[in-house]
Amino acid sequence: MRTVREALRTVAVVTTLLVSGGASSLWAQSPQTTTTTTTAQTTADDESKTRMDLYGFTMLDAIFDFKRNNPDWFDVVRPTKLPSFTGEFGENRHFYESVRQTRFGVKTYTPTKYGELKTVFEFELFGVGEDAGQTTFRLRHAWGELGDFGAGQYWSTFMDPDIFPNQLEYWGPNGLVWFRNVQFRWMPMKGDDEVFVALERPGASGDAGRFADRIELQNVIGRFPAPDVTAHYKATRDWGHVQVAGLVRRIDWDDILVDPFDLSGHGTGWGVNLTAAYKISKDTIKASVTYGHGIENYMNDAPVDVGVKTNLGNRITPVLGELLPVFGMAAFYDRTWNDKWTSTAGYSRLDIDNSNAQLPIAFKNGQYALANLLYNPVPNAMVGGEFQWGKRENFSDGFSFNDYRIQFSFRYNFAYKLLGPK
Numbered sequence: 001m002r003t004v005r006e007a008l009r010t011v012a013v014v015t016t017l018l019v020s021g022g023a024s025s026l027w028a029q030s031p032q033t034t035t036t037t038t039t040a041q042t043t044a045d046d047e048s049k050t051r052m053d054l055y056g057f058t059m060l061d062a063i064f065d066f067k068r069n070n071p072d073w074f075d076v077v078r079p080t081k082l083p084s085f086t087g088e089f090g091e092n093r094h095f096y097e098s099v100r101q102t103r104f105g106v107k108t109y110t111p112t113k114y115g116e117l118k119t120v121f122e123f124e125l126f127g128v129g130e131d132a133g134q135t136t137f138r139l140r141h142a143w144g145e146l147g148d149f150g151a152g153q154y155w156s157t158f159m160d161p162d163i164f165p166n167q168l169e170y171w172g173p174n175g176l177v178w179f180r181n182v183q184f185r186w187m188p189m190k191g192d193d194e195v196f197v198a199l200e201r202p203g204a205s206g207d208a209g210r211f212a213d214r215i216e217l218q219n220v221i222g223r224f225p226a227p228d229v230t231a232h233y234k235a236t237r238d239w240g241h242v243q244v245a246g247l248v249r250r251i252d253w254d255d256i257l258v259d260p261f262d263l264s265g266h267g268t269g270w271g272v273n274l275t276a277a278y279k280i281s282k283d284t285i286k287a288s289v290t291y292g293h294g295i296e297n298y299m300n301d302a303p304v305d306v307g308v309k310t311n312l313g314n315r316i317t318p319v320l321g322e323l324l325p326v327f328g329m330a331a332f333y334d335r336t337w338n339d340k341w342t343s344t345a346g347y348s349r350l351d352i353d354n355s356n357a358q359l360p361i362a363f364k365n366g367q368y369a370l371a372n373l374l375y376n377p378v379p380n381a382m383v384g385g386e387f388q389w390g391k392r393e394n395f396s397d398g399f400s401f402n403d404y405r406i407q408f409s410f411r412y413n414f415a416y417k418l419l420g421p422k
Contacts, residue, residue, distance in 0.1 A: 063098070167372060204294065232244065291328075
């Protein structure tokens with residue numbers, strides 16, 4: 001298991017490689033070091049060099065949870081990780097501290113005859129998957145762009161990264177499309193009017209519901225015969241921006257057990273995501289509405305993409321897979337009081353149309369809300385407090401659970417620009 005020490009060692013190695021290289025690797029020159037170089041020569045040299053930006057922040061979160069959630073997700077508000085029955089995660093009232101939001105990144109910009117070559121490498125310390133709950137290395141972006149094409153891991157083309165609210169809680173509104181994905185992207189139009197199209201890495205999960213203990217269902221496996229196709233159009237104006245995005249995908253499931261049943265099937269997933277940001281003086285209203293079938297893994301906090309439903313009139317295929325419909329929304333208001341004080345408040349929710357064979361405790365819908373007050377004593381430092389609320393409701397047993405939290409955070413940003421070799 002990776003540790004904080006290993007992550008910090010990675011930072012040290014990367015930084016050393018970036019600034020090493022003897023006389024051929026230079027810090028951006030100050031006026032005192034260029035007194036013997038003409039302005040024309042300096043300009044020509046600068047245009048032939050790679051510019052490099054180092055950036056990131058260290059951050060401490062101190063959290064008091066009035067209720068409880070899954071301990072692997074102790075420092076975030078995710079309605080899907082709240083208890084699904086009484087006493088699932090123990091007693092109420094917990095205090096936590098975390099530095100898992102801490103982040104480090106490198107961006108480069110290199111002039112070429114085909115246009116500017118851009119790269120991004122960025123990671124944080126927020127463990128997920130097998131490392132859930134751990135302070136460990138997690139890749140955020142590994143991305144490159146040249147001309148009209150990009151490749152690597154970056155924000156999904158189906159999402160809008162510019163509508164995330166100015167908040168302290170890490171995970172964010174549950175009803176947003178929010179996903180960093182591996183993809184190949186074509187960008188035929190950039191600027192105020194933007195058109196992107198991408199082939200993205202497919203992926204989905206399923207819920208066998210009340211038949212999960214049957215060997216027949218345990219031998220049904222997922223398959224993705226084609227990449228997910230995503231696209232968006234974004235219009236940016238003085239008042240803000242609006243974006244409409246679409247997604248189409250193919251999900252197959254194969255029955256590999258030799259028996260009288262044939263539980264194989266497939267489905268075509270699709271989704272539409274409409275987002276907008278509207279400026280009011282120094283303030284911004286951010287909103288999104290999303291609907292689709294079988295696109296849950298693109299949502300910020302959603303369960304499975306495929307559920308099981310009964311088909312008992314058919315002796316060969318007594319159960320079917322169903323791509324679950326999902327609706328998500330978010331609306332937040334970012335307020336700037338002055339050059340040192342800001343606030344954010346807003347609400348989000350996500351609703352699943354469950355299939356009839358899912359368990360009564362299956363996730364049905366979740367709600368999320370917060371309000372904060374943040375103080376920036378100097379441009380690169382922030383301290384703030386935030387009240388958070390999350391709610392989970394089950395499919396059919398009538399159980400629901402509310403969680404309330406207070407979070408205080410301290411963040412210290414850093415950024416540095418370097419000029420590399422010719």
